[in-house]
Amino acid sequence: MFTPEIIQKAVTWLITTGLKILLIIGAVLILLRICRVLSRRLEKIFLKGREDEESLKRARTLSNLINQFLRVVVLVIAVMTILGALDIQIAPILATAGVAGLAVGFAAQSLIKDVINGFFIILWDQIRVGDVVRVAGQGGAVEAVTLKMTVLRDLEGNVHYIPNGLIDTVTNMTKDFSRFVFDIGVSYFENVDEVIATMRKVDEELRAEPEFGSYILEPLEVLGLDQFGDSAVIIKARTTTKPAKQWQVAREFNRRLKMAFDRQGISIPFPHLTMFIGQDKAGKSAPLPIRVENPDRAGN
Numbered sequence: 437m438f439t440p441e442i443i444q445k446a447v448t449w450l451i452t453t454g455l456k457i458l459l460i461i462g463a464v465l466i467l468l469r470i471c472r473v474l475s476r477r478l479e480k481i482f483l484k485g486r487e488d489e490e491s492l493k494r495a496r497t498l499s500n501l502i503n504q505f506l507r508v509v510v511l512v513i514a515v516m517t518i519l520g521a522l523d524i525q526i527a528p529i530l531a532t533a534g535v536a537g538l539a540v541g542f543a544a545q546s547l548i549k550d551v552i553n554g555f556f557i558i559l560w561d562q563i564r565v566g567d568v569v570r571v572a573g574q575g576g577a578v579e580a581v582t583l584k585m586t587v588l589r590d591l592e593g594n595v596h597y598i599p600n601g602l603i604d605t606v607t608n609m610t611k612d613f614s615r616f617v618f619d620i621g622v623s624y625f626e627n628v629d630e631v632i633a634t635m636r637k638v639d640e641e642l643r644a645e646p647e648f649g650s651y652i653l654e655p656l657e658v659l660g661l662d663q664f665g666d667s668a669v670i671i672k673a674r675t676t677t678k679p680a681k682q683w684q685v686a687r688e689f690n691r692r693l694k695m696a697f698d699r700q701g702i703s704i705p706f707p708h709l710t711m712f713i714g715q716d717k718a719g720k721s722a723p724l725p726i727r728v729e730n731p732d733r734a735g736n
Contacts, residue, residue: 453522457522460514460517460518460521463514464511464514468507478495478502479498479499480495496564496565496566497558497563497581498558500565500580500581501583504582546599547584549601550583550584550601551583553601553603554583554585554600557581557603563578563586563606563608564578564581565579565580565581566578566610567608567679567680569607569608570607570609571586571588571598571605571606572598572603574588574596575590575607576588576589576591576594576596579595583600584599585597585599586598609680609682612679613677613679614676614677614679614681614682615674615675615676616677616682618635618672618673618675618686618690619662619670619671619672620635620671620672620673620693621667621668621669621705622668622671623667623668623702623704626669626702626703628669630700634697635656635673635693636658638692638693639655639675640655641692642685648688651678651681652676653677654675656674657674658672659674666707667706668704668705675689
């Protein structure tokens, strides 16, 4: 049973300490809301009036990082204030936390490495939210960058959480602009100059269309006849596009180039081999059975 003394103490606690805690929680919620608003304002400040995609990526990454930092600061201060309102001595807790932190520090070297590496990744603008990168053996679109880890989502929809301490090399495929390299193989019997002219014409038609023309930054750069393959000559070229648009442009270019080759009768050969019948020391060869069919009679 609740005695009048207990009820009176409870009411007194609610009026004094409980009200303080309630006010602290309310202030924390307001401060967290202010942090979100401030991060959005900072995003606009980081943009500095620029609306290009690269500036937007950098501003969004920095604003998210600042928002996370401010939230941690607010929550830490709120916990300490609530402990003080509950008449719990903070100094012994901080001293114990300091000793425990020293002991845990030796076991948290990987965490420290992640944070330091993440700081320099963000400082040097190596990775931004929305970039397509390849790090630590994984590739995909960057969904989040924090001091602790980088989050990627690959083409199949898989999400990779990569600690920043494991990142020693960053390959950013969408930094400022993107490129796609074409290796076009045609038959040895084809006129290389004619093939190059066809490639340029397809690129010109592609750039003339509003849908793809806005993605392409430069005309197709034909590097020339690159190599002699087993069954084809390889012509190398590359296109320059806006960030992350190179694959879309390349797929459409390949589709149209195949149609143009078909119209002009330019052959994209299948692999073939030149056979030589060997001979033994006596000049004799093993029998080679050959069967010849007449295509005209095959249907009869």
